[in-house]
Amino acid sequence: MELAWYALLGLFFASYLVLAGYDYGVGLSLAGNADPGRRRAALNAVGPFFLGNEVWLVAAVGILFGAFPVLEGELLSGFYPIVLGALAGVILVTAGVQLRSRPAHERVRARWDRVVVVGSTLAALGWGALLAGLLQGVPRHADGHIAGLTHLLTPFVAAAALATVALVAVHGATFLTLRLPAADAAGAGRLARRLVPVAIAAVGAATVVGLLSARVRETAQRPALGVLLPVALVAALLVARVALARRRPGVAFAATGAALALPVVLVGATLWPYALVSTVDSGASLTVADAAASGPTLRLLGWLALPLVPALLGFQLMCWWVFRGRTDGRAPVYW
Amino acid sequence: MDTLLLARLQFATTAGIHFLFVVVTLGLVTLLVGLQTAWVITGKQKYERLTRFWGQLYVINYVLGIATGIVMEFQFGLNWSGVSRYVGNVFGAPLAIETLVAFFLESTFLGMWIFGWHRLRRGVHLALLWGVALTAYASAFWILVANSWLQNPVGYEVRDGVAHLTDFGALLTNPTFGMAFGHVVAASLLVGGMLMAAVSAYHLIRRTPDYALHRTSLRIGLVTSALAITLVQGFGFAQFGPVGAVQPTKFGAGDDAQATIAEWTAQFGPGDYTPPVLASVGLGFMILIGLTLGTLWLLLPLLFRDWIIRLRVPLWLILLAVPLPLVAVILGWLAREVGRQPWVAYGLLPVDQAVSPVGAPVMLVSLIGFSLLLGTLAVTNWVLMARHAVRGAHDPALGRPPGPSADVPTEPAFV
Numbered sequence: 066m067e068l069a070w071y072a073l074l075g076l077f078f079a080s081y082l083v084l085a086g087y088d089y090g091v092g093l094s095l096a097g098n099a100d101p102g103r104r105r106a107a108l109n110a111v112g113p114f115f116l117g118n119e120v121w122l123v124a125a126v127g128i129l130f131g132a133f134p135v136l137e138g139e140l141l142s143g144f145y146p147i148v149l150g151a152l153a154g155v156i157l158v159t160a161g162v163q164l165r166s167r168p169a170h171e172r173v174r175a176r177w178d179r180v181v182v183v184g185s186t187l188a189a190l191g192w193g194a195l196l197a198g199l200l201q202g203v204p205r206h207a208d209g210h211i212a213g214l215t216h217l218l219t220p221f222v223a224a225a226a227l228a229t230v231a232l233v234a235v236h237g238a239t240f241l242t243l244r245l246p247a248a249d250a251a252g253a254g255r256l257a258r259r260l261v262p263v264a265i266a267a268v269g270a271a272t273v274v275g276l277l278s279a280r281v282r283e284t285a286q287r288p289a290l291g292v293l294l295p296v297a298l299v300a301a302l303l304v305a306r307v308a309l310a311r312r313r314p315g316v317a318f319a320a321t322g323a324a325l326a327l328p329v330v331l332v333g334a335t336l337w338p339y340a341l342v343s344t345v346d347s348g349a350s351l352t353v354a355d356a357a358a359s360g361p362t363l364r365l366l367g368w369l370a371l372p373l374v375p376a377l378l379g380f381q382l383m384c385w386w387v388f389r390g391r392t393d394g395r396a397p398v399y400w
Numbered sequence: 401m402d403t404l405l406l407a408r409l410q411f412a413t414t415a416g417i418h419f420l421f422v423v424v425t426l427g428l429v430t431l432l433v434g435l436q437t438a439w440v441i442t443g444k445q446k447y448e449r450l451t452r453f454w455g456q457l458y459v460i461n462y463v464l465g466i467a468t469g470i471v472m473e474f475q476f477g478l479n480w481s482g483v484s485r486y487v488g489n490v491f492g493a494p495l496a497i498e499t500l501v502a503f504f505l506e507s508t509f510l511g512m513w514i515f516g517w518h519r520l521r522r523g524v525h526l527a528l529l530w531g532v533a534l535t536a537y538a539s540a541f542w543i544l545v546a547n548s549w550l551q552n553p554v555g556y557e558v559r560d561g562v563a564h565l566t567d568f569g570a571l572l573t574n575p576t577f578g579m580a581f582g583h584v585v586a587a588s589l590l591v592g593g594m595l596m597a598a599v600s601a602y603h604l605i606r607r608t609p610d611y612a613l614h615r616t617s618l619r620i621g622l623v624t625s626a627l628a629i630t631l632v633q634g635f636g637f638a639q640f641g642p643v644g645a646v647q648p649t650k651f652g653a654g655d656d657a658q659a660t661i662a663e664w665t666a667q668f669g670p671g672d673y674t675p676p677v678l679a680s681v682g683l684g685f686m687i688l689i690g691l692t693l694g695t696l697w698l699l700l701p702l703l704f705r706d707w708i709i710r711l712r713v714p715l716w717l718i719l720l721a722v723p724l725p726l727v728a729v730i731l732g733w734l735a736r737e738v739g740r741q742p743w744v745a746y747g748l749l750p751v752d753q754a755v756s757p758v759g760a761p762v763m764l765v766s767l768i769g770f771s772l773l774l775g776t777l778a779v780t781n782w783v784l785m786a787r788h789a790v791r792g793a794h795d796p797a798l799g800r801p802p803g804p805s806a807d808v809p810t811e812p813a814f815v
């Protein structure tokens with residue numbers, strides 16, 4: 066039961082990173098784009114999916130609260146500044162994308178676009194740092210609380226956060242290659258291809274820092290899976306690079322998407338059966354089973370989720386299907 | 401400053417801002433459903449234009465609903481980890497249900513609705529808006545179930561110091577829930593109706609060309625507001641009975657309150673168990689506003705032969721009255737939330753045990769940061785809404801047919 070819920074939580078968070086990941090990636094791409102028309106075209110490529118993407122985060126936190134209340138409290142308050150940063154980023158992107166076209170002046174719009182860039186960066190940094198923080202363990206004491214915040218200030222957290230920004234940037238550029246009108250897609254494709262080596266270098270750097278960190282080595286319950294993570298990431302990025310070169314943006318997008326989903330899966334698996342591994346007192350580590358809500362709550366939510374999750378996926382699929390294909394002059398422009 | 405106070409201030413600030421936007425959402429979406437349904441059934445262009453104009457304002461307002469809502473959701477874990485630890489088994493369930501049943505679908509539908517103009521069949525497009533509205537109501541329903549549980553914990557038992565769910569049905573039949581839900585929904589309709597009436601009144605005062613259009617929306621908004629204020633009053637007074645019965649310390653200091661306080665003192669030790677006066681001040685002024693707005697009914701006869709427009713003074717009154725329901729909404733929440741102090745879950749979990757063990761400086765940074773961020777965004781958002789309201793209904797971006805447009809001069813990818 067707990068495993069099923071943990072998997073569902075992972076599914077929602079990973080989907081959030083994949084889907085909102087390209088929102089943030091597209092947001093980052095605005096930084097290097099001086100032409101107002103092309104900036105707006107990029108945001109409208111995300112268009113109908115934007116609201117539906119972000120809500121995976123809301124649902125993930127809902128599941129976290131409903132099914133893993135203890136983990137919710139410890140995770141969010143134990144990673145306070147990181148969560149704060151990510152949250153501020155999410156809010157800036159939400160407001161920026163939806164409001165940037167309300168004023169008619171190009172200068173005001175450009176200012177909003179900068180808000181989107183900052184927000185995208187913060188969000189990517191924050192979620193990357195959160196995953197890295199899980200992987201390096203937390204100072205959880207016997208009283209069940211995580212003490213202090215300085216445990217977050219490590220080179221590994223910083224390197225992983227930067228690597229996540231790089232992954233998100235590649236993902237966003239690949240999405241644009243898939244979605245913009247064919248004439249504009251080539252430019253996005255070139256950008257994506259140029260970003261791939263940067264992302265590989267960033268992942269490599271994070272890996273080296275992680276392997277050197279004693280905390281990370283001790284926290285990993287299944288080190289083999291931990292090592293598999295960077296290998297799989299690099300493989301996915303290489304696949305994306307080849308697919309972009311062969312003008313198969315669909316394949317490339319699947320690969321960059323996998324690169325954002327894999328960290329969630331592999332971090333979860335590396336730590337299993339723990340959700341939070343304590344660095345100060347091995348008895349104070351929090352297992353997934355202990356973090357879960359009690360039986361009646363999980364059963365209630367389970368009966369609800371059984372019909373609901375397929376329905377949720379169905380409506381998201383409907384959205385992707387209705388708005389599939391490249392954008393063109395026929396689609397309304399709103400963002 | 402201590403962590404607890406900062407955490408409470410932060411919750412009050414973000415919840416207050418959140419609510420200012422979601423009442424508008426809930427009220428406007430109801431009216432929008434009516435407008436778009438009328439358009440699809442009658443095929444009249446007037447209703448299409450009204451749907452686009454009000455839809456645009458609705459969508460702008462929605463942005464801050466999401467932004468502040470996300471902060472609210474994270475705040476439980478960030479600042480109130482004791483809530484998840486001690487009562488999360490029960491309180492978390494309705495919140496989880498809300499996110500899955502309501503928000504997830506609401507946003508998915510809304511994205512399709514915004515971008516679905518001229519692309520989806522009319523029936524499907526209308527169905528999407530119905531979906532948005534139903535899920536918005538569902539979200540208000542479940543969030544109030546959760547809040548009502550904090551007001552009056554039911555359907556649980558405490559084992560090893562942690563509350564466990566025993567009877568989910570009891571959460572739905574909670575005496576602090578039913579009337580509050582009716583009251584909140586009616587208040588949203590009142591806010592939405594008055595907003596619609598006021599924006600129309602503004603255009604009628606300014607004599608903008610769209611006379612017929614704004615006349616229609618003035619009438620819709622005014623009739624809605626009048627019906628809603630009566631419901632607000634009814635559900636409002638109806639709350640006193642059930643709430644007073646389960647929360648003896650809330651509305652006064654009678655014998656029941658003294659007995660309850662004696663019981664708590666025995667169980668939790670001595671302490672200050674009477675809520676701050678702020679609660680009753682809020683309650684009093686809200687009721688004052690509620691009774692004042694009852695006079696909306698006096699404006700209805702003036703709809704006959706458009707006297708309301710010809711006299712002009714009523715239009716000004718409507719315009720100036722717009723802040724009143726919004727102020728009342730905040731006062732009402734102050735009454736409800738401050739009135740349950742010093743408990744997070746009434747009689748079960750005191751606030752000081754619920755707050756996260758985070759240092760005050762971090763909490764202060766978070767309070768200031770989010771207040772500034774959300775406050776700035778809220779003001780910006782209102783300015784944008786006001787500008788679009790003033791601009792009028794001639795060509796909103798929402799639902800504009802594809803092709804070149806005045807709003808986007810240089811658009812190589814789309815022209």
Ligand code: HDD
Pocket residue numbers: 551576579580581583584587588590591632633635636637639640643650686687688689690691693725726728729730731732733734735736737739
């Ligand atoms: C348009 C806004 C508005 C107006 C005009 C009124 N209210 Fe209200 N009231 C609310 C908006 C609101 C609210 C914000 O929606 C609250 C907060 C919590 C809730 O359930 O509704 C609320 C709470 C609330 C409570 C507190 C319930 C509790 O503590 O659990 C009571 C007793 C009333 N109301 C009663 C009234 C009466 C008798 C009114 C006038 C005749 C009135 N309200 C007008």
Ligand code: HEM
Pocket residue numbers: 408409411412415416418419480483543544546547550730733734737738741743744751
């Ligand atoms: C959206 C409208 C709401 C408003 C305006 C509001 C207002 C407030 C205020 C003013 C406080 C601080 C009270 C004080 O300590 O002085 C507070 C605290 C709190 N509210 Fe609400 N509230 C709202 C809705 C909710 C809902 C729906 C929930 C639950 C799902 C909730 C849960 C809490 C919690 C956990 C606290 C912190 C504990 C406390 O200080 O009592 N609130 N809220």
Ligand code: HEM
Pocket residue numbers: 119120123415418419421422425426461462463464465466467468469470471472473474495503504506507536537539540543544584
């Ligand atoms: C009575 C109080 C509340 C009501 C009626 C209410 C209603 C709503 C509604 C209708 C929305 C949709 C967005 C919008 O309409 O602008 C929304 C958004 C949201 N609310 Fe609240 N809410 C309340 C309190 C809360 C609380 C206490 C939380 C924290 C758990 C919360 C979390 C959220 C979140 C996360 C969103 C964003 C969902 C999205 O992305 O679509 N709300 N709320």
